[in-house]
Amino acid sequence: MIDEKSTKAEVLEAINQDCDALQFASEELKGDREFMLEVFGQNSLAFLHASDKLKADRGFIMEAVKLDGYVALMYASAELKADREVVVAAVNRNWDALHCASKELQAEIRFTIAQLITGDMAKSNNTEVKQ
Numbered sequence: 001m002i003d004e005k006s007t008k009a010e011v012l013e014a015i016n017q018d019c020d021a022l023q024f025a026s027e028e029l030k031g032d033r034e035f036m037l038e039v040f041g042q043n044s045l046a047f048l049h050a051s052d053k054l055k056a057d058r059g060f061i062m063e064a065v066k067l068d069g070y071v072a073l074m075y076a077s078a079e080l081k082a083d084r085e086v087v088v089a090a091v092n093r094n095w096d097a098l099h100c101a102s103k104e105l106q107a108e109i110r111f112t113i114a115q116l117i118t119g120d121m122a123k124s125n126n127t128e129v130k131q
Helices: 008-017 019-024 033-042 044-049 058-067 069-075 084-093 095-100 103-130
Strands: none
Touching: 008 019, 008 033, 019 044, 033 044, 033 058, 044 069, 058 069, 058 084, 069 084, 069 095, 084 095, 084 103, 095 103
């Protein structure tokens, strides 16, 4: 059983069995950047129990996005869900991460994609007409 006194090794072993075991670890471990990246790489769903400070840390989230864009963005702070660079990085790793972005960015990105598709279709239509 994991508790406030559990070591990093004990917590890592426990999350292999149950990602929710992290909730019982010390706040110090849940806020340890390197440890949480290791946890995230081992079981990304354990990220739910990371400290709020890490969930709002742009650098940490950008690193986590490299491991699992969808889950990293899902648990990131609202501010980071509205950060264009963070969202684009997450979507580049996993298209489904777009669902975790702020509503404003979702709409903007979908609009941009529609414009690109429409523009490409218009170009291809013009090309066909010219031939």
